[in-house]
Every structure is written in structure tokens, then in C-alpha cells.
Amino acid sequence: MSLLALLFDFSDRPVFALTGGGVSDHTRKHVVAALPALWVVQNLRRRRLFL
Numbered sequence: 059m060s061l062l063a064l065l066f067d068f069s070d071r072p073v074f075a076l077t078g079g080g081v082s083d084h085t086r087k088h089v090v091a092a093l094p095a096l097w098v099v100q101n102l103r104r105r106r107l108f109l
Contacts, residue, residue, distance in 0.1 A: 062090050 070083040 064087075070087075073081060073083045
């Protein structure tokens with residue numbers, strides 16, 4: 059995921075220019091970088107403790 063986030067950061071200017079400033083890959087980079095944390099949180103919420 060970090061590599062994908064880094065690639066999004068490098069392609070920021072072309073995407074920003076193509077969308078007329080509407081979408082930034084820098085923002086997408088942060089979303090992609092947060093995905094592993096989201097996965098952990100979802101799995102912890104599904105987890106049931108058997109005592």
C-alpha cells in the first residue's frame with residue numbers, strides 16, 4: 059500500500075491538471091495510505107471474544 063501511495067504522489071501534477079484542479083493524487087495518496095488501518099479496524103470490530 060505504501061508503494062501505491064507513493065506512486066499516487068508522483069502522478070499528482072498530471073492528474074491535477076487533467077481534472078482542472080478538481081482531484082489531487084496527493085489526497086488519493088492519503089486515502090490509500092489509510093486503507094490498511096481501515097482493514098485493521100474492521101477486523102477488530104468483527105472479532106468476538108469467547109471467554
